[in-house]
Amino acid sequence: RLPLALIAGPCQMESREHALEMASALKEIAGRLGIGLVYKTSFDKANRTSLNAQRGMGLAAAMPVFAEIKERLGLPTLTDVHDAEQCAPVAEVVDILQIPAFLCRQTDLLIAAARTGRVVNVKKGQFLAPWDMKNVAAKLIGAGNPNVMLTERGASFGYNTLVSDMRALPIMAETGAPVIFDATHSVQQPGGQGTSSGGDRRMVPVLARAAVAVGVAGVFIETHQDPDRAPSDGPNMVRLDEMEALLAELIAFDRLAKQRPAAA
């Protein structure tokens, strides 16, 4: 059982400068805490609630920035892919390809991602039972890539609400894949603001603590220096200046949790 890893960064890549600043700041925090860091950011928000919402820099403009983050800061990176064609070019630069929750059963996308040989992180659909993720993992492994990660990010609970079932963590771990808890999207209120999704960032530490105590390979936390002005997922991103304290806590819980697994 390896110590807790961190997947973090702003929801979307806003500019080269912003990306490098955020990555540097997170690298310093991770260094001080001795926690492994993967830098996460999206080049395209492909399923915004509204057509007018900002989608991000796009693949072509983003790839050199990912390369620069990797080269200059030595950080592994993660980003999401939305169709099969994106997988190969993204995989040239980015270390972990992430399959968005809505797309977690799209066979072609899973296979294309698997065939790059990169680690593939699949977010569990809001509509999927945790035991059904073994079928998703099997698609990736069946396509020749055993480097699978599975991420919990909440299950549909009535309308405009998600709930985090902590039992999902050990159930998904039975696949043998590392399990990540996404504390950012788990507190999302999908469509909850009429033309955009809402969220409640005060619940990020609550759910993150719970998940780490149960036992996870890593946590996924989106962060921003000024979330209320971020172009997407602002209501559920953690302020950058609150990350270190939150992570320090989670590391302490992780140490305790990994002394013995919670589930028999």
Next chain:
Amino acid sequence: RLPLALIAGPCQMESREHALEMASALKEIAGRLGIGLVYKTSFDKANRTSLNAQRGMGLAAAMPVFAEIKERLGLPTLTDVHDAEQCAPVAEVVDILQIPAFLCRQTDLLIAAARTGRVVNVKKGQFLAPWDMKNVAAKLIGAGNPNVMLTERGASFGYNTLVSDMRALPIMAETGAPVIFDATHSVQQPGGQGTSSGGDRRMVPVLARAAVAVGVAGVFIETHQDPDRAPSDGPNMVRLDEMEALLAELIAFDRLAKQRPAAA
């Protein structure tokens, strides 16, 4: 308020012969009942539970069959598209492009479908509130295509279960788009058979009646001459030889329903 329309056909296109047989049989039934028919079938099941499950004939092989159905039988057709690239070639032959529920928020797919000028039928995601479909419709209309249909196919209700909220029908109708009730996938038990989805076809007439009584533009019902041997969605498809009686009932409910709308 136009009379009830029917979208029907087998879950997947199994072969040219099977497709023509099914389309002919449905055309005869629709003719006897005087109900408008759109022939539905899928060329690719892009999100099967298991990698080993049969996916269908594929786009290239299916398009000539759709063309033949249209030409020889004079039937309009509907099929689902799974990525932006498929939209233009499918739109050359097929009359209605359908956006699968999992993909109902994928902006690029919606825009590509809209730009073909064809009617676009979007299935409401299992994870979406009915009032949030106005944002989906707005994406299509914003891309220049007002020919939008919205389809209810159940909402996530715990694990491996869907529930049909009949209130969704008038709520989605407030967009002005015709609303379809998919009686086949609403009785699906997603992932409910371990490596494939289950369902309960006995509940198709129950939910279809309820929806038609509330008031819908059309019903979507998958059918097969031998559902238990169908390559997908067998547990929730209606036997072809039971379709006529079911439809006759629904038509009677529709006539009554359209004398006065249910919601104020």
Next chain:
Amino acid sequence: RLPLALIAGPCQMESREHALEMASALKEIAGRLGIGLVYKTSFDKANRTSLNAQRGMGLAAAMPVFAEIKERLGLPTLTDVHDAEQCAPVAEVVDILQIPAFLCRQTDLLIAAARTGRVVNVKKGQFLAPWDMKNVAAKLIGAGNPNVMLTERGASFGYNTLVSDMRALPIMAETGAPVIFDATHSVQQPGGQGTSSGGDRRMVPVLARAAVAVGVAGVFIETHQDPDRAPSDGPNMVRLDEMEALLAELIAFDRLAKQRPAAA
């Protein structure tokens, strides 16, 4: 299959005069429509959201009014009981004892109600699957009383929301008991107004139509001449002056529905 029956009245008995007026008005409507009527009203609202909310006249004051309604208007009556001790005195006057949804598994209350020999109408708990109501019916029958009715009134769906699963109606009918659809509480938003429950009466005709089309023995609809000033359940009660048109519609759907059952 008997024609649709109606259980109707104001949520709570507000005064002798109000009860007699409402009962007379409903009797006239039912007479014109030729529908069987049971007059429903509560003598005590035993589980209001807030301690300060108005609870009703109480058992002692209400029983003579129920007797008067029966004697002068010849109407059978229904009211809810909340503990075992209330069953015998209520049963001396009232024809149908109703078990509230929250209390549908309280064995002592069920047995005490059953032992009165009166018809017992049990509302399905918001937390119960429809197939589990057979155990509830079995408690009543096991206590020697086969005169059981079962009522659907919505299932918990996330927080502060109910959803009506129309599949519950034929599933509960498998017990052999008459099944009632409560169109009033199914549109309740429990606790949805902070210190009281909300609701959306516009959805009463939507859900009532759906249920009647599926096939039910009766509908339960609370009504008031001025719902917005009613002491409880105002947001989901139907205006008295809209009842006749609504019922006329439901009777037409019922006739059609009972020509053939929806479920195999």
Next chain:
Amino acid sequence: RLPLALIAGPCQMESREHALEMASALKEIAGRLGIGLVYKTSFDKANRTSLNAQRGMGLAAAMPVFAEIKERLGLPTLTDVHDAEQCAPVAEVVDILQIPAFLCRQTDLLIAAARTGRVVNVKKGQFLAPWDMKNVAAKLIGAGNPNVMLTERGASFGYNTLVSDMRALPIMAETGAPVIFDATHSVQQPGGQGTSSGGDRRMVPVLARAAVAVGVAGVFIETHQDPDRAPSDGPNMVRLDEMEALLAELIAFDRLAKQRPAAA
């Protein structure tokens, strides 16, 4: 912030001997761990799925045993009450009166419990949002008793399933009342075995850890020396010989959790 307390015991009081043995064994464990213990057991299971299921010893036979546990072992006790009349006699002997989840909105029961002056522990209904428990607490306080505890025991999630929303813990804590996490009933599968409720005791440590990490005043864990032969709730009770290890872990998480609260 006081250290974690424990409410534990077998689901029902089976006999005087069994109760004393279990209480002694738990007292020893609690003593070795230095954790405060309240002995919990039920004298009556008032809402069993089936009429034939064993209900317990009854109030009259149980009260002397509670008195003996208190006197001989010096342990405070907790038991549930099901109607207003039981409150006073139970309060003569038992320290904490517990309101079952289904009954959490029954005003008369809450008031009668409050008026005894004893601490009242209310389980949150499976149908209730956590923010609505403030209304429940207000009923007790309004009846003159500020000694309120609130317990999370899962929310309805589809049929026959509960889900534990860890956000409920800090939300209920905003009332100022101590919040307890019931790790036993949270893993219940209500009605899940046809004529009795199922459960998955392997998930007790998973959910208990999560809740303690978030921060609770206490945990509620039912235990039995041989759960598979217990007359009720066997599938979700923890084996007595596994309690000490589980509690030791939870105490370690509690110490960490109470260094700083999770929610801002």
